[in-house]
Amino acid sequence: xxxxxxxxxxxxxxxxxxxxxxxxxxxxxxxxxxxxxxxxxxxxxxxxxxxxxxxxxxxxxxxxxxxxxxxxxxxxxxxxxxxxxxxxxxxxxxxxxxxxxxxxxxxxxxxxxxxxxxxxxxxxxxxxxxxxxxxxxxxxxxxxxxxxxxxxxxxxxxxxxxxxxxxxxxxxxxxxxxxxxxxxxxxxxxxxxxxxxxxxxxxxxxxxxxxxxxxxxxxxx
Amino acid sequence: xxxxxxxxxxxxxxxxxxxxxxxxxxxxxxxxxxxxxxxxxxxxxxxxxxxxxxxxxxxxxxxxxxxxxxxxxxxxxxxxxxxxxxxxxxxxxxxxxxxxxxxxxxxxxxxxxxxxxxxxxxxxxxxxxxxxxxxxxxxxxxxxxxxxxxxxxxxxxxxxxxxxxxxxxxxxxxxxxxxxxxxxxxxxxxxxxxxxxxxxxxxxxxxxxxxxxxxxxxxxxxxxxxxxxxxxxxxxxxxxxxxxxxxxxxxxxxxxxxxxxxxxxxxxxxxxxxxxxxxxxxxxxxxxxxxxxxxxxxxxxxxxxxxxxxxxxxxxxxxxxxxxxxxxxxxxxxxxxxxxxxxxxxxxxxxxxxxxxxxxxxxxxxxxxxxxxxxxxxxxxxxxxxxxxxxxxxxxxxxxxxxxxxxxxxx
Amino acid sequence: xxxxxxxxxxxxxxxxxxxxxxxxxxxxxxxxxxxxxxxxxxxxxxxxxxxxxxxxxxxxxxxxxxxxxxxxxxxxxxxxxxxxxxxxxxxxxxxxxxxxxxxxxxxxxxxxxxxxxxxxxxxxxxxxxxxxxxxxxxxxxxxxxxxxxxxxxxxxxxxxxxxxxxxxxxxxxxxxxxxxxxxxxxxxxxxxxxxxxxxxxxxxxxxxxxxxxxxxxxxxxxxxxxxxxxxxxxxxxxxxxxxxxxxxxxxxxxxxxxxxxxxxxxxxxxxxxxxxxxxxxxx
Numbered sequence: 001x002x003x004x005x006x007x008x009x010x011x012x013x014x015x016x017x018x019x020x021x022x023x024x025x026x027x028x029x030x031x032x033x034x035x036x037x038x039x040x041x042x043x044x045x046x047x048x049x050x051x052x053x054x055x056x057x058x059x060x061x062x063x064x065x066x067x068x069x070x071x072x073x074x075x076x077x078x079x080x081x082x083x084x085x086x087x088x089x090x091x092x093x094x095x096x097x098x099x100x101x102x103x104x105x106x107x108x109x110x111x112x113x114x115x116x117x118x119x120x121x122x123x124x125x126x127x128x129x130x131x132x133x134x135x136x137x138x139x140x141x142x143x144x145x146x147x148x149x150x151x152x153x154x155x156x157x158x159x160x161x162x163x164x165x166x167x168x169x170x171x172x173x174x175x176x177x178x179x180x181x182x183x184x185x186x187x188x189x190x191x192x193x194x195x196x197x198x199x200x201x202x203x204x205x206x207x208x209x210x211x212x213x214x215x216x217x218x219x220x221x
Numbered sequence: 222x223x224x225x226x227x228x229x230x231x232x233x234x235x236x237x238x239x240x241x242x243x244x245x246x247x248x249x250x251x252x253x254x255x256x257x258x259x260x261x262x263x264x265x266x267x268x269x270x271x272x273x274x275x276x277x278x279x280x281x282x283x284x285x286x287x288x289x290x291x292x293x294x295x296x297x298x299x300x301x302x303x304x305x306x307x308x309x310x311x312x313x314x315x316x317x318x319x320x321x322x323x324x325x326x327x328x329x330x331x332x333x334x335x336x337x338x339x340x341x342x343x344x345x346x347x348x349x350x351x352x353x354x355x356x357x358x359x360x361x362x363x364x365x366x367x368x369x370x371x372x373x374x375x376x377x378x379x380x381x382x383x384x385x386x387x388x389x390x391x392x393x394x395x396x397x398x399x400x401x402x403x404x405x406x407x408x409x410x411x412x413x414x415x416x417x418x419x420x421x422x423x424x425x426x427x428x429x430x431x432x433x434x435x436x437x438x439x440x441x442x443x444x445x446x447x448x449x450x451x452x453x454x455x456x457x458x459x460x461x462x463x464x465x466x467x468x469x470x471x472x473x474x475x476x477x478x479x480x481x482x483x484x485x486x487x488x489x490x491x492x493x494x495x496x497x498x499x500x501x502x503x504x505x506x507x508x509x510x511x512x513x514x515x516x517x518x519x520x521x522x523x524x525x526x527x528x529x530x531x532x533x534x535x536x537x538x539x540x541x542x543x544x545x546x547x548x549x550x551x552x553x554x555x556x557x558x559x560x561x562x563x564x565x566x567x568x569x570x571x572x573x574x575x576x577x578x579x580x581x582x583x584x585x586x587x588x589x590x591x592x593x594x595x596x597x598x599x600x601x602x603x604x605x606x607x608x609x610x611x612x613x614x615x616x617x618x619x620x621x622x623x624x625x626x627x628x629x630x631x632x
Numbered sequence: 633x634x635x636x637x638x639x640x641x642x643x644x645x646x647x648x649x650x651x652x653x654x655x656x657x658x659x660x661x662x663x664x665x666x667x668x669x670x671x672x673x674x675x676x677x678x679x680x681x682x683x684x685x686x687x688x689x690x691x692x693x694x695x696x697x698x699x700x701x702x703x704x705x706x707x708x709x710x711x712x713x714x715x716x717x718x719x720x721x722x723x724x725x726x727x728x729x730x731x732x733x734x735x736x737x738x739x740x741x742x743x744x745x746x747x748x749x750x751x752x753x754x755x756x757x758x759x760x761x762x763x764x765x766x767x768x769x770x771x772x773x774x775x776x777x778x779x780x781x782x783x784x785x786x787x788x789x790x791x792x793x794x795x796x797x798x799x800x801x802x803x804x805x806x807x808x809x810x811x812x813x814x815x816x817x818x819x820x821x822x823x824x825x826x827x828x829x830x831x832x833x834x835x836x837x838x839x840x841x842x843x844x845x846x847x848x849x850x851x852x853x854x855x856x857x858x859x860x861x862x863x864x865x866x867x868x869x870x871x872x873x874x875x876x877x878x879x880x881x882x883x884x885x886x887x888x889x890x891x892x893x894x895x896x897x898x899x900x901x902x903x904x905x906x907x908x909x910x911x912x913x914x915x
Contacts, residue, residue, distance in 0.1 A: 120322035
């Protein structure tokens with residue numbers, strides 16, 4: 001059982017969630033209620049990571065922000081930041097890769113809110129933030145919750161992108177999914193067994209809990 | 222702009238009420254305006270898609286027209302000429318949506334409290350309770366969510382929420398369309414009470430003419446985004462501005478005619494020659510009856526006109542035993558206030574408590590009267606019956622035929 | 633405030649007793665998890681990162697443990713195919729010491745200016761035929777049985793490391809070409825990303841055997857379930873395994889680099905099936 005790898009995965013999943021939640025919420029709301037030219041393109045771009053092979057994403061990240069690229073060099077010289085083979089690189093890859101998981105359910109949830117309700121809120125004197133907090137978010141909450149769980153679980157299981165962009169550096173970029181891969185190569189099946197089972201139970205529990213919560217929320221309505 | 226409209230709006234303009242002017246082409250054509258004094262109830266009437274809801278949304282601030290002006294209680298809510306456009310939050314308008322728009326995740330009490338966010342929490346809840354009691358929602362229902370309330374109860378909550386803001390204007394969008402008859406009566410009473418208590422203009426959007434006539438002090442008829450006529454329901458019914466308005470307010474009997482000019486010897490009256498519709502019938506106008514009707518002094522003698530007769534200006538009588546002295550013919554009508562003509566029932570459809578009848582006038586080929594008979598005026602008539610009809614000439618309203626909207630009556 | 637006759641449905645912002653208990657439980661669980669994980673987090677961060685060819689997996693772990701016990705720094709070990717690792721180094725991977733299974737990769741890095749010097753030859757590797765228990769193949773290093781097995785259909789799948797970037801894979805191909813079996817074996821090949829994965833494939837069950845590193849076959853975890861026979865060394869180019877310090881390497885990496893030249897480290901390497909160049913040549 002590689003605790004370092006587990007903790008690293010949890011850190012990555014949590015960090016991804018923290019960064020992606022506000023971005024995802026804002027983007028989802030904008031897409032749900034905005035009417036503007038080019039909206040279809042933006043929606044396609046959001047969905048792209050879902051259909052793109054992880055290796056394609058990994059490749060473009062390596063080439064685009066890796067040590068050999070202009071952006072990568074600039075980042076390294078000015079900010080001392082390296083995006084490949086580092087946790088920050090994983091975080092960046094994870095954020096891009098999880099975008100559809102965060103945005104899509106939330107967008108659907110916002111779209112399902114009848115316009116009349118926000119209009120009623122406006123007419124009742126609620127400003128933008130008040131309407132968001134008291135009307136939109138409570139109604140979109142099941143969608144937001146399931147988006148958060150999906151993102152978390154998906155990040156825990158990320159493999160291809162992480163391997164390409166991060167390598168398999170224990171303690172830094174060797175997430176639990178990669179650790180399983182590594183343990184198998186090292187003929188350490190006992191370890192691989194335990195970690196795989198842990199991931200399975202974790203994912204299953206998280207998803208089941210989110211469904212239960214959603215169902216309960218819908219019933220309460 | 223017609224003189225009576227200006228006068229109608231002017232009357233409202235003196236009181237601290239509502240004045241609306243809107244003009245736009247896109248995304249939906251809207252034109253015209255209406256007004257309503259404080260404490261008055263104005264019904265915005267028109268068929269589906271006429272633009273009533275769009276007008277209402279402009280007043281509430283939910284949409285911004287290309288050009289327009291909305292003044293309520295002396296405060297300018299919208300004036301595109303000077304660039305003033307208050308958001309809905311700043312307008313203090315009470316809006317009751319057609320489908321109530323209650324927040325499904327909040328109790329009735331919390332829904333009303335939503336309009337009271339400026340107040341501290343405790344006070345918010347007690348004020349909300351007060352308003353719910355005011356609309357007579359039982360206390361045990363206050364904590365319920367909208368999903369477990371009936372339609373009528375939900376509507377009361379929506380009204381309470383609208384009132385909680387102590388609005389300067391109350392707007393109700395088709396409030397009775399989804400409500401059953403029992404609840405409807407209760408809501409009529411509620412509305413009557415509100416009119417009495419609130420010193421604000423109330424605007425009711427509806428496609429139900431009967432309700433408008435029942436509840437409203439004033440009416441504005443809208444069609445295809447254009448305000449066609451404003452005034453009291455009786456005034457519009459009695460004197461529709463043109464054929465379209467006549468259709469919209471449910472006047473079924475519309476005929477063609479020619480205005481022959483003032484009647485000598487009968488001050489205040491003029492001769493209206495009743496002409497057949499279409500090519501069928503006597504080409505000779507002299508063979509058709511002349512009616513001495515009220516002369517409002519607006520029509521040029523000799524011009525073609527359209528005229529209407531409201532249903533309550535028609536009386537059904539048993540057929541006279543002998544040939545009627547009011548048989549059609551030149552000058553047969555004389556100077557009496559009524560004219561009596563023989564008629565034959567072409568069809569009579571009985572529907573519950575009303576009868577829809579079409580009566581042909583044998584002396585006037587191709588012309589028929591359509592009547593909706595209810596209550597005391599109802600008779601047991603059947604197709605083929607011969608009757609007399611007595612027309613009250615004071616009910617005849619004549620409109621110039623060249624007015625836009627004077628289309629030939631539908632077959 | 634509870635009102636008389638109020639339905640037992642919570643309005644927004646108020647908690648049911650059940651949810652409150654659940655939240656407390658969740659908070660406790662998270663605190664426990666954090667406490668458990670904390671030791672792992674608070675552990676001493678490694679002082680240097682060593683990237684090594686995967687045939688060194690078992691040997692290097694032993695040597696690094698000895699190094700640490702003897703007072704040396706804690707090291708982070710990363711294994712992979714030499715080609716992959718050198719590619720990552722070119723991309724900026726934060727490695728400090730590189731132990732390649734093929735000196736060509738070290739020279740390439742040296743030419744690109746990534747290394748301190750042109751490195752040191754630390755071992756010579758060997759490949760051999762690995763046959764798992766129950767396989768119809770015989771552990772015959774001259775590959776005669778393999779030839780027969782291809783002909784009579786006993787062989788379905790055969791594992792080697794990927795010749796595109798793994799030195800052991802390249803040598804396996806050379807040996808097979810020498811034996812005239814390369815073309816015949818093509819449809820049966822399973823390529824491992826590195827020689828370690830190739831060995832894992834070879835023991836996975838659906839594969840009847842493979843050409844893998846001697847050092848891996850000797851590892852206890854592997855040895856107990858396989859039989860192994862070396863392939864003649866002259867059938868392929870020698871596996872001259874070279875290591876080099878990378879630019880910017882910390883002192884700990886330098887220490888380990890030097891430690892690998894000590895007799896004890898050399899003995900460990902020998903135990904794991906490597907041949908030690910005498911004396912450690914510097915070219």
